[in-house]
Amino acid sequence: MTSDVTVISPPAFGIGTRYARLLPGIVLLLLIGYLGKLTEQSIAAYGRAHQVTLPNIEYVLWAIVFGLIVSNTIGVPSICEAGVETYEFWLKAGIVLLGVRFVLGDVLRLGGLSLVAVVLELAISIVVMTALGRVFKLPPKLTSLLSIGASICGVSAIIAAKGAIDADDEDASYAIAAILALGAVSLFLFPVIGHALGMSDASYGLWVGLAVDNTAEATAAGALYSDAAGKFAVLAKTARNATIGFVVLGYALYWVRRGGAAGVANKAAFLWQKFPKFVLGFLLISGLATAGFFTRAQSTDLANLSRWAFLFTFAGVGLRTNVRALARQGWRPLVVGVAGECVIATVTLAMVLIASRFSS
Amino acid sequence: MQLSRDWWAVVLAFTAALFVKLGALPHVPW
Numbered sequence: 238m239t240s241d242v243t244v245i246s247p248p249a250f251g252i253g254t255r256y257a258r259l260l261p262g263i264v265l266l267l268l269i270g271y272l273g274k275l276t277e278q279s280i281a282a283y284g285r286a287h288q289v290t291l292p293n294i295e296y297v298l299w300a301i302v303f304g305l306i307v308s309n310t311i312g313v314p315s316i317c318e319a320g321v322e323t324y325e326f327w328l329k330a331g332i333v334l335l336g337v338r339f340v341l342g343d344v345l346r347l348g349g350l351s352l353v354a355v356v357l358e359l360a361i362s363i364v365v366m367t368a369l370g371r372v373f374k375l376p377p378k379l380t381s382l383l384s385i386g387a388s389i390c391g392v393s394a395i396i397a398a399k400g401a402i403d404a405d406d407e408d409a410s411y412a413i414a415a416i417l418a419l420g421a422v423s424l425f426l427f428p429v430i431g432h433a434l435g436m437s438d439a440s441y442g443l444w445v446g447l448a449v450d451n452t453a454e455a456t457a458a459g460a461l462y463s464d465a466a467g468k469f470a471v472l473a474k475t476a477r478n479a480t481i482g483f484v485v486l487g488y489a490l491y492w493v494r495r496g497g498a499a500g501v502a503n504k505a506a507f508l509w510q511k512f513p514k515f516v517l518g519f520l521l522i523s524g525l526a527t528a529g530f531f532t533r534a535q536s537t538d539l540a541n542l543s544r545w546a547f548l549f550t551f552a553g554v555g556l557r558t559n560v561r562a563l564a565r566q567g568w569r570p571l572v573v574g575v576a577g578e579c580v581i582a583t584v585t586l587a588m589v590l591i592a593s594r595f596s597s
Numbered sequence: 598m599q600l601s602r603d604w605w606a607v608v609l610a611f612t613a614a615l616f617v618k619l620g621a622l623p624h625v626p627w
Binding site for chain 1: 602603604605606607609610611613614617618622624625626627
């Protein structure tokens with residue numbers, strides 16, 4: 238979703254041809270996402286008209302499913318590929334706007350709480366993934382990439398780390414495929430487990446934010462449970478994303494010591510370069526909302542805009558998941574990923590359940 | 598790329614927020 242290129246200009250979203258090239262894919266994202274929203278509304282309207290109780294399947298799931306159908310049947314047309322890749326951009330814009338729904342004090346309190354859980358989760362993920370990588374004799378750098386992907390924020394963390402530890406393209410694509418496959422599975426599995434355990438929105442959201450690796454999937458898995466759970470998932474995941482620089486730096490220094498990567502000249506600059514800047518925007522909007530800068534109606538408008546932005550994201554999640562391409566990546570990284578993620582999901586679930594017992 | 602995309606997302610979100618604040622954007626339905 239992102240690369241570790243440090244050159245700032247030219248901007249990814251300029252004007253003219255660069256922008257025009259993105260349009261077809263953005264239109265496809267909108268079409269698929271909107272079709273998902275229409276489907277949810279149509280089913281609800283049908284149920285009301287015929288007085289039957291139909292399961293309320295959120296637009297989130299429809300958008301992902303329609304995206305999956307397109308990408309795994311006719312495929313994403315090449316003219317749309319560049320635009321479809323913008324789904325992460327919409328996710329970030331949506332998260333910034335979602336800040337309007339948080340009181341800054343809550344963000345700092347819950348974010349701080351999440352960060353404590355994140356630190357534990359990071360330690361567990363790195364230990365589990367490293368051990369599994371050794372057992373299954375994966376290349377050491379692939380193991381590092383899987384650990385980074387599982388501990389922080391999936392694809393962007395892997396891509397950020399790839400440059401920092403001089404990993405092969407092949408290792409990076411293996412690790413990304415494993416993380417994406419697991420993300421797709423967790424979308425369907427996590428809400429079922431959450432409902433089976435009768436988890437509160439806050440507990441479920443925190444669990445998703447800690448255990449689902451990719452931000453888009455974490456946002457979707459949270460929103461599938463409830464709006465409130467989606468908010469908590471975004472907050473926990475954002476806190477987790479904020480640690481990306483530290484973990485990637487740690488791995489970079491580890492590989493420098495082993496002679497497998499070029500040195501890091503300026504650690505502070507490195508941390509700033511890897512820091513997800515949209516987190517700052519999220520905090521700033523939350524601060525403005527807390528200070529009463531927006532009226533209630535304006536806050537609702539901004540929250541709705543955030544939902545529209547997420548609509549593009551969820552369509553993108555389906556559109557860029559190609560089952561055959563994932564299957565081609567081989568089974569060993571996937572086995573390590575599945576085993577590791579099961580352990581991480583179980584441990585983080587236990588952490589969240591214990592924490593909720595103490596806080597209630 | 599990461600830097601610029603992140604910043605552009607922030608710029609877009611704040612532009613939208615400014616438009617909403619100034620009343621330049623009509624009510625956003627969902």
